Structure formats: structure tokens, C-alpha cells
Amino acid sequence: MNYDALKQEIIDHADELGIDKIGFTSADFFSDLKGRLIRQEALNYQSGFEEKDIDKRVTPSLLMHEPKSIISIALAYPSKMKDAPRSKKGERRGVFARASWGEDYHTVLRKALERLEQFIQERVPDARMKSMVDTGELVDRAVAERAGVGWSAKNCSIITPEFGSYVYLGEMITNIPFSPNEPMEDQCGDCNLCVDVCPTGALVQGGQLDAKKCIAFLTQTKDFLPDEYRTKIGNRLYGCDTCQTVCPKNKGIDMHKHPEFEPDPEIAKPLLEPLLTISNREFKESYGHVSGSWRGKKPIQRNALIALAHFKEASALPSIFEVMQHDVRPVMRGTAAWAAGKIGGEEAEKMLLKQKELEQDEEVLKEIEKGLSLCK
Known part of the structure; x- marks a missing residue:
């Protein structure tokens, strides 16, 4: 042969x-x-x-x-993304990284x-x-x-x-003995943009990543997000593209070679509030085909709360209070409490004080205290 x-x-x-x-x-x-x-x-x-x-x-x-x-x-x-919807006051949107499009x-x-x-x-x-x-x-x-x-x-x-x-x-x-290709010469040169702009400092140095600090990893975790990262993820629901979008080697590159990878704008950049109450069935039907769904809806919903806090979207407070009061998952109740405090205002403070009297989970109570301290 x-x-x-x-x-x-x-x-x-x-x-x-x-x-x-x-x-x-x-x-x-x-x-x-x-x-x-x-x-x-x-x-x-x-x-x-x-x-x-x-x-x-x-x-x-x-x-x-x-x-x-x-x-x-x-x-x-x-x-x-073609025809990407705009995030605006009263209709805030989150975003899935490009690796979860299509x-x-x-x-x-x-x-x-x-x-x-x-x-x-x-x-x-x-x-x-x-x-x-x-x-x-x-x-x-x-x-x-x-x-x-x-x-x-x-x-x-x-x-x-x-x-x-x-x-x-x-x-x-x-087991076929194909002749090997030559590796390609590194072409990053002196450029260090990706390292310099990494939101969490996850790129310790060029070519070395502390994965536990990487937003792409953090958005996939299921527990409470550590305090120091909550203000870093912005409106990201899954993944992070910052180290790619700043790269000069990616400038002007936009390939549409595979129809399967074309994003549905309403899935890749969805409204945040509806995510807070989406059922398992609805989540599977709408998001089950994208890679960003592999950890289930919980991380996405937690990140949606953090994104609403990032926008300081006061119109979302009733939905956030609903989560804080009735969601059976402590991570969701606690994150909702923190988000309400981050948005702030008299209404948020009043609801947090009310929930403080009702909540029994210790971790959630800590998040309520954080929310109250943010309100002041």
C-alpha cells in the first residue's frame, strides 16, 4: 500500500x-x-x-x-452573528460564547x-x-x-x-504509518494582548492557563460563584471569547463553512429574565442541541442572575425576588439575593430583610447579608 x-x-x-x-x-x-x-x-x-x-x-x-x-x-x-438582537433596558440579554453557537x-x-x-x-x-x-x-x-x-x-x-x-x-x-507533517512555527511573537486583557488573570503567562480562574470554566460550575469573579463575567452565560476577540491573528476572520454552526440569535443571545423560570423540558427543547447545555440549566440560570445584576436591571427585581423566595435550590436563592443587593434600592433592601426572616439555609443567609451590605 x-x-x-x-x-x-x-x-x-x-x-x-x-x-x-x-x-x-x-x-x-x-x-x-x-x-x-x-x-x-x-x-x-x-x-x-x-x-x-x-x-x-x-x-x-x-x-x-x-x-x-x-x-x-x-x-x-x-x-x-447575523441579525444579533440588541440588549436594552427592560430586555437585557446574555450571551453564549462562539463555541456554543449552533x-x-x-x-x-x-x-x-x-x-x-x-x-x-x-x-x-x-x-x-x-x-x-x-x-x-x-x-x-x-x-x-x-x-x-x-x-x-x-x-x-x-x-x-x-x-x-x-x-x-x-x-x-x-495503525496506518502516515508520514508526519512538520509542526508550524509559533507566530505570536512579542504580542501579549490575550494575557494582558484576560478578565480574571487566568492566563498566568503566554501558553499557561489557570483553568479554575478562566471564565469559560467558571460559567460551567454549579456552586456559588466566588465573590471575586461575580463582577468579572458580565453577561456571559456560557464560556468566554475575550482572549480570541483581542487576538490580531483573528482580525477579519469570520467563517461560515458549516450550516450546523450557524447560531439561532435568540438562543445564542437570549433574554435573561425568561431563563430564571425555564422548565427542564423547555431548556432541553430550546438549548439541548448546543454544547453550552451539557451542564444543565442551573449554571446558566445562576449566570443569568449575575448578568441582570451586572446591568443593574431594576425592572427584573420581581423575577429575582421570585427566585429568592421560591426556588428550591440554595445556589439560586442565594445568588438571587446577591443580585438584588447589587441592583440595590429600597425595594431590594425591603425584600432582602423580609427573606432574611424566612430563610433557613446558612449559605443563603450569608448571601442575603452580602446583598444587604451592597444596598447600603
Whole structure:
């Protein structure tokens, strides 16, 4: 079998397989990466969403018997929303990050990898393949970097010359010995914008992220948001794009190559108040297809309360009081109390004092006290 010819055939057919960029690398051990992951873990910089076994993240041979190479794929997604609704007084809106626009990218990438697997299997019937997207063991960015798809940037994203960092990544381990591509030279240079403007200082330095401080992580947590971050997330409901939008390499890039990634403006930038009382069924029907729904409605609803506080939207106080009084979840009641205090005014203070007499949960009572102190 002429594997170089097969490699070129895959590259030539990538577009019709729904793949925007493709790279090839060896299935060797990721030695440099292991050291970095151990340091990240020692510094407690991991989010907790990653594969726990570091060896599996850096050793393809633990995931497949005698692997020979890895194929890295990238799919471009839009950076601009058509007909985006405006957030205005009385009709405040939150926003989902671009990575949650349109259909869940895990689903779209898996379909692309399935088409690629079928394409290869038809030509090499005894080929073995194992594909993964995001939640797999390997580190997508490390594979893409070594496969020459792009360079690993200071904002901890892969930046491609064609699509900037607005790409989703996936990979396939195989027993086919494809010739590896050369990694791409780092092109960030002296630019440090992403590090300088990170709202929470999560980018400790170029290429190093304290994931627990990252707004993309914080918006996915389910507990009370730490006080120091509540004023940082603004109206973000899920994810954060700041380190991408400031990047000069992303300037002018807006790809609309996949209809699946086109956002529904009312889902990607929804009204905040209706989210406070949305039922599980309504949430699943409206948001179940987007990647930002994977943690359920609770984080989104908590973030919606914080967003209303960010806007100091006094017209939302009745809805916020409703949550504070009747929601069975302490995190929601407590966050509502804090949000009411942040918005402030006599009405908020009166309701907080009333609820203080009725509330029995200690954590919620602490949030009511915070709300009352903000009112003064």
C-alpha cells in the first residue's frame, strides 16, 4: 500500500468529508506535554473536566494496540452573528460564547471523523482507528500542534493561518504509518494582548492557563460563584471569547463553512429574565442541541442572575425576588439575593430583610447579608 498516496487522497477529499484542515503526526509519546501536565496538576491549574490519568493523555499506545500515526482535523466556526438582537433596558440579554453557537460541535466533529474513518476503511479494510473529540484522552491542541494544523498560541488555543483560533479540533489514532507533517512555527511573537486583557488573570503567562480562574470554566460550575469573579463575567452565560476577540491573528476572520454552526440569535443571545423560570423540558427543547447545555440549566440560570445584576436591571427585581423566595435550590436563592443587593434600592433592601426572616439555609443567609451590605 502506498501510504503517501493515501495521505494525499485524504487531503484532497477533506473538504467533501466536511473537514477544513487536516494534519498528520506520529503516534509517539508526547514527552514534553507530560511534564507540563504534571506541573499544571501540581499548581492546581486543572479544571477537573480533563482525563484524570496523565499517562493516557500523552501515550497513544495506551489507547490502541501498536498505533502508528494520528490524524488531526479542524473545523472552522463563525466569529460573527447575523441579525444579533440588541440588549436594552427592560430586555437585557446574555450571551453564549462562539463555541456554543449552533449544533454541539462534539456531534458535528464526530460525524466528520466517522466519514473519514469510512473513507479510510474502504481503501484499507484492515485499518484500525480510534477517534475522539474534546472529551477523549488525548490533548487535542497538542496533537494539532505536532500535526502542523496550527501553532499553540499564548491564549492556549491553536491558531491556524487560514481560520485563526476559531476552529474545533478532533483526532484519530490509527495503525496506518502516515508520514508526519512538520509542526508550524509559533507566530505570536512579542504580542501579549490575550494575557494582558484576560478578565480574571487566568492566563498566568503566554501558553499557561489557570483553568479554575478562566471564565469559560467558571460559567460551567454549579456552586456559588466566588465573590471575586461575580463582577468579572458580565453577561456571559456560557464560556468566554475575550482572549480570541483581542487576538490580531483573528482580525477579519469570520467563517461560515458549516450550516450546523450557524447560531439561532435568540438562543445564542437570549433574554435573561425568561431563563430564571425555564422548565427542564423547555431548556432541553430550546438549548439541548448546543454544547453550552451539557451542564444543565442551573449554571446558566445562576449566570443569568449575575448578568441582570451586572446591568443593574431594576425592572427584573420581581423575577429575582421570585427566585429568592421560591426556588428550591440554595445556589439560586442565594445568588438571587446577591443580585438584588447589587441592583440595590429600597425595594431590594425591603425584600432582602423580609427573606432574611424566612430563610433557613446558612449559605443563603450569608448571601442575603452580602446583598444587604451592597444596598447600603
